[in-house]
Amino acid sequence: MKKVNLQQKFSLFSEHWSPKIVGELNGQHVKLAKLKGEFVWHKHDEEDELFFVVKGSFKMEYRDRTVEVNENEFLIVPRGVEHKPVAEDEVWVMLFEPTSTLNTGDAKSELTKNNLDSI
Amino acid sequence: MKKVNLQQKFSLFSEHWSPKIVGELNGQHVKLAKLKGEFVWHKHDEEDELFFVVKGSFKMEYRDRTVEVNENEFLIVPRGVEHKPVAEDEVWVMLFEPTSTLNTGDAKSELTKNNLDSI
Numbered sequence: 001m002k003k004v005n006l007q008q009k010f011s012l013f014s015e016h017w018s019p020k021i022v023g024e025l026n027g028q029h030v031k032l033a034k035l036k037g038e039f040v041w042h043k044h045d046e047e048d049e050l051f052f053v054v055k056g057s058f059k060m061e062y063r064d065r066t067v068e069v070n071e072n073e074f075l076i077v078p079r080g081v082e083h084k085p086v087a088e089d090e091v092w093v094m095l096f097e098p099t100s101t102l103n104t105g106d107a108k109s110e111l112t113k114n115n116l117d118s119i
Numbered sequence: 120m121k122k123v124n125l126q127q128k129f130s131l132f133s134e135h136w137s138p139k140i141v142g143e144l145n146g147q148h149v150k151l152a153k154l155k156g157e158f159v160w161h162k163h164d165e166e167d168e169l170f171f172v173v174k175g176s177f178k179m180e181y182r183d184r185t186v187e188v189n190e191n192e193f194l195i196v197p198r199g200v201e202h203k204p205v206a207e208d209e210v211w212v213m214l215f216e217p218t219s220t221l222n223t224g225d226a227k228s229e230l231t232k233n234n235l236d237s238i
Binding site: 001002003004005006007023024025026027028030047048049050054062067068069070072073074075076077078081096097098 | 120121122123124125126142143144145146147149166167168169173181186187188189191192193194195196197200215216217
């Protein structure tokens with residue numbers, strides 16, 4: 001029941017593509033992440049995923065198109081849809097997704113984060 | 120899979136205490152609301168509720184304390200906990216909560232909104 005300040009939480013980490021848990025409700029996690037560069041193509045078979053841009057912008061690539069998401073905008077990627085986030089410059093995002101969600105979905109690799117820190 | 124721009128969505132309505140649905144994922148709704156004044160004491164027996172402040176600030180009153188929530192901060196009210204939002208000046212909030220959530224929880228009144236608009 002304590003409030004969470006996004007700026008303060010983002011000041012606690014600098015690594016890219018490493019989501020941090022900042023809240024939990026109704027079986028969902030609220031996560032913060034800093035993205036820069038290209039991620040991997042992947043999908044989540046059972047989870048819809050929300051990306052809200054707190055600072056900066058990024059492009060979400062789908063197989064048939066690309067959507068640019070800017071500050072104070074969000075995008076919901078439905079389960080089963082292949083996607084790849086690409087951030088030319090660093091972008092800060094807030095994620096909202098089920099607690100079961102793995103960052104790389106079905107594309108396990110060295111980028112996969114199995115145990116996320118709560119901050 | 121279209122993005123949602125918060126400023127654009129907030130420009131579409133002006134009434135207070137009338138949440139609008141702007142997204143759905145994993146059985147949860149993303150809602151936007153403009154708050155001003157005092158709401159009613161209530162609780163949600165089955166739903167945790169997240170309030171993220173997009174613009175302005177408000178106070179969440181609990182029975183034993185009050186938490187002020189400012190821009191770029193969020194608060195999760197756990198299920199079963201009585202709460203009352205109070206906004207001295209208009210505040211814009213984004214809500215995450217299960218699709219089953221009724222705005223006034225267990226305190227049905229003329230403030231209750233049974234059928235929310237999607238915008």
